[in-house]
Amino acid sequence: MILEIIAVVLALLYLILAAYQSIWCWLAAALSSLIYIKICIDSHLYIESGLQVFYFIMAIVGYVNWNKSNKQKKVSDLSLKEWIVGILIFGTLSLATAYWFEQNTKAALPWFDAPVTIFSLWATWLVVKKILQNWLLWIVIDATAVYIYINRGLNLTAALYALYTILAFIGYLKWKKVQQQYIK
Numbered sequence: 001m002i003l004e005i006i007a008v009v010l011a012l013l014y015l016i017l018a019a020y021q022s023i024w025c026w027l028a029a030a031l032s033s034l035i036y037i038k039i040c041i042d043s044h045l046y047i048e049s050g051l052q053v054f055y056f057i058m059a060i061v062g063y064v065n066w067n068k069s070n071k072q073k074k075v076s077d078l079s080l081k082e083w084i085v086g087i088l089i090f091g092t093l094s095l096a097t098a099y100w101f102e103q104n105t106k107a108a109l110p111w112f113d114a115p116v117t118i119f120s121l122w123a124t125w126l127v128v129k130k131i132l133q134n135w136l137l138w139i140v141i142d143a144t145a146v147y148i149y150i151n152r153g154l155n156l157t158a159a160l161y162a163l164y165t166i167l168a169f170i171g172y173l174k175w176k177k178v179q180q181q182y183i184k
Helices: 002-019 025-042 046-066 081-106 110-128 136-150 153-181
Strands: none
Touching: 002 025, 002 153, 025 046, 046 081, 046 110, 081 110, 110 136, 136 153
16 A cells, blocks of 8 residues: 555656656656556556557656756657557457457456556657657546546555546646647
């Protein structure tokens, strides 16, 4: 329970700092991910634990990417074609991953866990690249994750993801406003 509380606090700190485009978000993300690796393995959420490893690596990549220069990287958009192609690719990967885990492991909730995990890979990459649509993906991902964590008895983490859903909406509005300032 103590580990989960620490992970939740760090995860919240990550999201708030990311919405404000603070480079320190990546340190909070790295520490939270390391703790969640253990929590997810202990809860038999194997796909999710793999995602936490990815998050840890992306925290390093994000820090390096956001720290490349002194000037702030602009928020940009995906084209409609990139959006559709991404959804098709990651949707297909989600179905294949869920099927494999259902057939070959005792993973809990693979049909929910796989799309949350697979689309989180893409959404995280979009955060690293400061692509606005990352927040739209996170709204859906986080809302779905609430169900997963309630089902596994991780109520504090479920509450975190409910808050994440709200904060992702706020993050979208904040980045959209910053993006519009660059256009003016």
